[in-house]
Amino acid sequence: MKIYPAIDLYQGKAVRLFKGDYNQMTVYNDNPAAVAADFRSKGAECLHLVDLEGAQKGVPANQNVIREIVDAFQGFVELGGGIRTMEIVRFYLNAGVDRVILGTAAVENPEFLSKAVGEFGDKIAVGVDIKDGYVAIKGWTEKSQTTAEEFFVQMKELGVSTIICTDISRDGAMQGTNLELYSNLCKNYDIDIIASGGVSSMEDLRALNQMGLHGAIVGKAYYVGAIDLQQAILEVQ
Numbered sequence: 001m002k003i004y005p006a007i008d009l010y011q012g013k014a015v016r017l018f019k020g021d022y023n024q025m026t027v028y029n030d031n032p033a034a035v036a037a038d039f040r041s042k043g044a045e046c047l048h049l050v051d052l053e054g055a056q057k058g059v060p061a062n063q064n065v066i067r068e069i070v071d072a073f074q075g076f077v078e079l080g081g082g083i084r085t086m087e088i089v090r091f092y093l094n095a096g097v098d099r100v101i102l103g104t105a106a107v108e109n110p111e112f113l114s115k116a117v118g119e120f121g122d123k124i125a126v127g128v129d130i131k132d133g134y135v136a137i138k139g140w141t142e143k144s145q146t147t148a149e150e151f152f153v154q155m156k157e158l159g160v161s162t163i164i165c166t167d168i169s170r171d172g173a174m175q176g177t178n179l180e181l182y183s184n185l186c187k188n189y190d191i192d193i194i195a196s197g198g199v200s201s202m203e204d205l206r207a208l209n210q211m212g213l214h215g216a217i218v219g220k221a222y223y224v225g226a227i228d229l230q231q232a233i234l235e236v237q
Contacts, residue, residue, distance in 0.1 A: 001208060002215035003237050004048040004078070004194065005039045005222055005229055007032050007069065009062040015052065016220045022056065028223045032065055033072040042230040045237070046076045048164075048196075048217045054082020055103065063095070070096040080127045080164070084109070089116055093123060101164055103127040107135055107146060110158065117159050125162035126155055127196075130181070136168060148181075152189045162214065166197040177204045179211075186211050200226055202235070209236040 007014050010025065014032040018024035029035050036047055049069060053061035060082050070077050079092055080101030092100050099122070106113045106126045116124045128151055129136040135146045146154075148165075155163060165185065167178040177198040185193050192214035199205065200221045208216050216236075221227040 001205075001213055001236050002046050002194075003044065003205070003229070003233050004046045004215055004217045005044050006048040006050065006196075006217050006219040007035055008050045008052050008219070009065060009081075010052045012062060012065045016223060017052070022052070033068040036069045036073040039229065040073050040075055043233040043237075044073075044075065044229065045233075046215070047073050047078070048194075049077060049079040049081075049097075051079065051081030055080070056082075058082055058084055058104070060088055060091075063091075066092070066097070067095050078125060078164075080125075084112070086112070086116065086119075089120065089124070093120065099123050099125050099162070101125045101127040103129065106155070106160075107151070110154065113160070114158050122161045124160070125164060125194075126160050127164040127166070128152075128155075129166045129168055131168045149188075152185065152191070156189060156191055160191065162192040162194065164194040164196050164217070168197065176200050177208065177216075179204075179207050182208060182213060183211055186213060202227060202232065205232055205236050 013027050014029040014035050015025050015027050051062045076098045078099040079097045080103055083100050083102055084105040089100050102113055130148050135151050167181055182195050194215040195208050195213055196217040199216050199218055205216055218227055222229050
């Protein structure tokens, strides 16, 4: 299982939200590129980036910082947040991002998603944020009418190869990840699934690894010292 340490960007800083609430934001570092370089020094091969302002407003807001992070990390970088046009997809892929993640656009504009997958293949992933069993959109601020199960079926039909799945109720709460959710998804859908939200301990990572998940995103647990990134990479990657 691949470990994806995470950097969430807001106004050029590395931050974390509590359960997706923009009013409950903690700034962890003013220099995200230095954080990325530190991840790399600890053995990380993959990095998960989120432009929180982009997710919230629907337009990219941290392009220069993202370029700096890509240059500093020198590994596989995936990015989500506000990527809602083919022009933005191309911009980030040309800027060195290895995979872009479509969230709100995947829910509201399946034609755009289909076009992106058709042109870029596995360089396109989909991020699905689950809230009370339904897909949330627009930076977690709105709940759609699409259930998680309906969404996964649709994504498979459109040829999506990777889904980053977040249980918002667990994200940033340090209460453990939703093992039942990921177990069911692994059993029911033949697709690469990356667990996000609530990964709080090595026990979480071991359990996800045993399920056969493609990857797991480590966010707040790293920043508060609950997970040693180097140990996690050595043990489960």
